[in-house]
Amino acid sequence: MARGWNSPRAWRWIALGVALLAVVLAIFRQPLADTMWPETRVQQLLDDGRKALQQGRLSAQDGSGARELFEAAAALDPDRSDAQQALALTGQAALNQARAHLAAGDYPAATAALELARQLQAPAAEIDPLAAALPRDAHERDSVEQLLHQAEAAQAEGRLDEGADSALPLYQRVLAVQPDRMHALEGRDEALSDLLAKATRNASSGDLAAAAALLKRVESYDPGHANLPSAKAALNGALERRSRQAERDLTRGQLKKAAEGFQQVLALGEDAVARQGLQRVLLLQTQEVARLAGDFHFEQAEQALAQARALAPDSAEVGAAARTLQRARAAQRSMEAPLPAAGRERRLKELLAQLDVAEAREQWLLPPGNSAYDRFKAAQALAPQDPRVKRAAARILPAARTCFEDNLRGNRLRAARTCLDAWQALAPTDAGQAPARRRLAQRWIAVGSERLGAGDTVFAAQALAQAQEIDGTTPEIRDFAERVRTAVP
Incomplete structure (x- = not known):
């Protein structure tokens, strides 16, 4: 009969011990692993926590939320900085969830998210504004929802900005309480887009004041609206067109x-x-x-x-x-x-003498009341049939023509203009005046163009004004006016 280790009884005891050891290891495997290899357990908790954070499961009563997993990792290894950082990220995620819930009008969920953010010690500077935006009670919640419904109804009726009960002011009241309320933001954006489209139509039709007023209103609501730059460009284009039309009117x-x-x-x-x-x-x-x-x-x-x-x-x-x-x-x-005969004769002689002086000085129209033309008219009124008056008329009309030609040849254009005006005053129906006016206007344009080429925009603008007044139908005026407009800074 075998004894010792080779006996069947000994082998039965060995088998029983191995079985008991296997059971113990199976029961206490995780605690032993955590004790012997704690780093591996911490890393697993962090990985699971990050996955939960990515999925938006910030907290869960069964311990599967990001907060609980990160806190467990921190408890196993309080010195792990990445565990503390993960908890801070969870707090920020809670703030983001609070904003989203607030914008959607889900106030209970927003309140819960803010409470989680507080527990995770998120910055008070970010928590407090969100908490202030939460309705304080059910009445306030109902009031905000009512304002939103009223704004949507006004927008559907086309009442965008006509008073306190129109869409945009109502949306602003909602956003004053809940700045991130998505429905209010979207509704306001759509209403502002409609106003900008109307402003663009007004600009195209020439109603510049109405277009500008609408743009100002839109800017007061949202200066960063995406469609605002294009609407402003439309108004600027309309302003340029109106300015060019005014130039054409001036030319005519x-x-x-x-x-x-x-x-x-x-x-x-x-x-x-x-x-x-x-x-x-x-x-x-x-x-x-x-x-x-x-x-x-x-x-x-x-x-x-x-x-x-x-x-x-x-x-x-x-x-x-x-x-x-x-x-x-x-x-x-x-x-x-009224003058007696002797006084009339004396006055006539004075006027004719003054006419001679004004003529010699080429003071044809200026100064008013003392010009050659004024003296002639006064003499003519006193004695229209007097031979001396008729001789004066026959003399000063050719003199005015000669004065015009001499000054035009010498490029004394302002003096030529005075002579031309005297010519017209003395003989309004003279057929030679129209070509004379055209020549003077063209000379102003030629001189103005030369000075414009030298950079003298002030003189060029004055030359343009003179040409337009003398003969607004001169063909060269249009191109010269465009050059002057382009050159003026």
Whole structure:
């Protein structure tokens, strides 16, 4: 009979011991592994936590949430910085969830997410604004929802920004309480897009003031709206077109229309081209006052002066034009005063002598009341059939023509203009005046073009204004006006 280790009984005890050891190892395998290899367990918890964080499972009662997994890892190894960083990331994720829930109007979920963020010690500077945006009670929640419904209804009816009960103001009230409320943000964006589309249509139709007002309203709601730059570009294009139309009106001598166009552009902001155009209109209108006053057409002169005064009531040009009109009225009154025969003869001799002096000085139209033309008209009013008056008429008309030609040849263009105006005043129906005006306008354009090439934009603009006033139908004016407009900074 075998004894010792070779006996069957001994082998049965050995088998029983091995079985007991296997059972013990199976039961205590994880605790033993955690004790013997703790680093492996911590890493597994971190990996599981990151997966839960990625899936949005921030916390779970069964311990499978990111928060619980990261806290377990930190408990096993308090010195692991990545575990603490993972908990901080979980806090940020809780804040993000709170924002999303708040924007969607899910206030209970937003409250729970904020509480988790607080527990994970997320920054108070980020928690507090979100907490303040939460409705304080059920009544406030209902009020916000009611405002949102009212805004959506107003938008559906097309009432976007016509009062406190229209869509945009209502959306703003919602966003004042809940800045991230998605439905309100989307509704406001759509309403602003509709306003910008309307502004673009207004700009295209020439209603510049309405377009600008709409753009201003949109900017007050959302200065960063995606469609705002294109709408502004449409308005700027319309402003440029309006300015060019005003230039064309000025070229045609339509001063009132030109002034209205330039004023429309300037009403929406300073514009150098429009400002210069308006100044040219003012110059032409004051010159028209002087011309009409010199012909004693006082009613028309008053109208021209009123138009000029409406543009620039305090300008030196308007003041000078008003004084010119006043002197012309005084000159007419002096001529109309009744005189006895002896006094009439004495006055006639004085006027003819003054006419000779003014003619010698080539003072054909200026100064008003003392020009050669004014003296001739006064003498003619006193004695229209007097041979001396008729001889004066026959003399000064050719002299005015000669004066024009001489000054034009010498490029003394302002003097040539004065002579031409005297010529027209003396013989309004003379067929030679139209070609003379065309030649003078062309000479102004030629001289202005030369000075423009040298960089003198101020003189070029003055030359353009002169050419437009003298003969607005001159073919060269259009191209020259475009060159001047482009050159002005």
